[in-house]
Amino acid sequence: MSIYFDNAATTAKKPKEVAEAVYQTLLSGEYGNPARGSHDYSLNSFRTVAAVREQIKELVSAPATYEVVFTNNASTSLNMMLKGLIKPNAHVITTSWEHNAVLRPLYQLVATQNVTLDIIESDEITGHLRVSDIEDKITDETTTIVVDHGSNVTGNIIDLEEIKEIAQKYKLTLIVDGSQTMGQYPISLADGVIDAFCFTGHKSLYGPTGTGGICLKRELEKELVPLLTGGDGMQSFSKTQPQELPVLLEAGTMNVAGIRGLSAGIDYVNSLGVASIHEHLLNLSNHFVSGIKDLSNVQLYGQFNAKRCGVVSLNIIGIDSATVSDCLWEDYGIAIRPGYHCAPLMHEALGTKEHGTLRFSFSSFNTLEEVDIAINAISELSKEVDE
The missing domain is CATH 3.40.640.10 (Type I PLP-dependent aspartate aminotransferase-like (Major domain))
Structure with missing residues (x-):
């Protein structure tokens, strides 16, 4: 699945x-x-x-x-x-x-x-x-x-x-x-x-x-x-x-x-109500960020103490975003978007022009259980860099 x-x-x-x-x-x-x-x-x-x-x-x-x-x-x-x-x-x-x-x-x-x-x-x-x-x-x-x-x-x-x-x-x-x-x-x-x-x-x-x-x-x-x-x-x-x-x-x-x-x-x-949907997406995003922010070799991008929508971008340092995306799909069945997301100036500003980012974006249909699977996947892939 x-x-x-x-x-x-x-x-x-x-x-x-x-x-x-x-x-x-x-x-x-x-x-x-x-x-x-x-x-x-x-x-x-x-x-x-x-x-x-x-x-x-x-x-x-x-x-x-x-x-x-x-x-x-x-x-x-x-x-x-x-x-x-x-x-x-x-x-x-x-x-x-x-x-x-x-x-x-x-x-x-x-x-x-x-x-x-x-x-x-x-x-x-x-x-x-x-x-x-x-x-x-x-x-x-x-x-x-x-x-x-x-x-x-x-x-x-x-x-x-x-x-x-x-x-x-x-x-x-x-x-x-x-x-x-x-x-x-x-x-x-x-x-x-x-x-x-x-x-x-x-x-x-x-x-x-x-x-x-x-x-x-x-x-x-x-x-x-x-x-x-x-x-x-x-x-x-x-x-x-x-x-x-x-x-x-x-x-x-x-x-x-x-x-x-x-x-x-x-x-x-x-x-559902727009406010309720927003709260759900924030819960998913915050749970995801909390689960990966202290991992070795993981770099998060964005302001996490300010107003946000349901998008989180990151990189596993040392692995190209496209390679990680392929691994997430082939090994874990997780579909995300790697690369530049048609926003070149944003990547120039973030310092990700050479390799893009891994973008996770959530909807009202996603669950905390799915996010836990993603946290586990990122954790395992980040450990591979150390090895």
């Missing part, structure tokens, strides 16, 4: 209701193309999608000033916001925590739109972000701050309140990548400071792959340039994409079955 600890990549184990929702949508023959007709088939899909928009807004306490747009994943969401909101010659501030879903679009804007970029650094080993450096980087050309809410490498969670204060003070657009926190850490957009919160559906929301979205301020529709243009079902003779949310960012046919599956995943999260 195998153990899955790669939930930061995707939650492999989903609630059965998620699969049933997708299956029933496709099997029923009752769901057509939303906004593409006035018959029940189209209206069934339209009403379903509209209901899930509201479900997501409730999950993050978003007021009526926000709209939810559905995408394929967080990478699409982030590309839409970065390329749609950041104008030529602008100055942008981001962090060394970022995933390539943020970094590569920004590098592209630097190369093609004369955008300038400052990256806030992190400390070695702990990955502590030097948030206090942000204000020093702000110039007259600064328009945007882009931050990762929770690091997919260290599990550290950023101090969003401090970031929001800076964004408000200087009237900057604030874009947040919530890929690792949505569904497992309490999030509130109630104060209206965050302009765009990007999320994926297939991780801690337990939805199908191919689902994600953005919860963004409606006022942004005035300035957003759509990443994709195409059919919207209503204004067919317009030569441009309609400049209203959500159709501004939802060109083409929507993944109705996936969105219904995502809805079932959110129902599961709500049934």
